[in-house]
Amino acid sequence: MTVAAGTVSAAGPERQDAPPPGGMAVPTRKSPVHLYFTDRSSYFLRAEQRVVLHPEEPLGLAVSIVEALIKGPQKGSLKTIPANTRLNAIYITPDRTCYVDLSEAVRKNHPGGSKSELLTIYSLVNSLVLNVPEIARVQILIEGNQAPTLAGHVDLELPVSADMLLIR
Numbered sequence: 001m002t003v004a005a006g007t008v009s010a011a012g013p014e015r016q017d018a019p020p021p022g023g024m025a026v027p028t029r030k031s032p033v034h035l036y037f038t039d040r041s042s043y044f045l046r047a048e049q050r051v052v053l054h055p056e057e058p059l060g061l062a063v064s065i066v067e068a069l070i071k072g073p074q075k076g077s078l079k080t081i082p083a084n085t086r087l088n089a090i091y092i093t094p095d096r097t098c099y100v101d102l103s104e105a106v107r108k109n110h111p112g113g114s115k116s117e118l119l120t121i122y123s124l125v126n127s128l129v130l131n132v133p134e135i136a137r138v139q140i141l142i143e144g145n146q147a148p149t150l151a152g153h154v155d156l157e158l159p160v161s162a163d164m165l166l167i168r
Contacts, residue, residue: 027054027055028055031061032049034048035047035049042078045119045123058135062090063087082110083109085103087102096135097159098132100140101141102140104142111151125138125162136161139159
């Protein structure tokens with residue numbers, strides 16, 4: 001996994017690669033977070049409270065949140081991110097946009113359907129925006145590229161803000 005910190009210049013986002021996982025900052029902080037997974041009916045998102053261990057900076061918290069979402073829920077909810085999905089990179093720009101680059105598995109292994117696609121997207125977006133104050137919106141990338149959609153239904157060409165209407 002490559003994790004990148006972000007800055008923005010007049011030419012657009014600039015990425016500065018952080019050290020590889022073996023050289024990453026040692027997790028030093030524990031934070032309570034709410035991770036959003038789908039309910040048993042696969043109709044709404046439900047919060048699962050967890051405590052995650054992460055490096056001090058907001059980027060470290062964002063990485064821990066995405067990795068926890070990929071692993072899936074611990075209590076009664078259902079996984080929203082498809083099997084074998086990996087976090088390739090993540091960075092936060094000064095305008096509070098978080099770019100999350102996921103592996104092709106997020107699209108290839110997705111079950112499809114508009115509701116399932118919405119739940120996958122907002123599981124990720126709500127978990128990041130509602131837990132990391134430095135993040136206001138999320139731009140989902142697949143293999144480093146902007147994806148028009150995840151599974152053919154929801155437009156991902158612009159960054160996505162949280163949606164509280166999907167949470168129960």
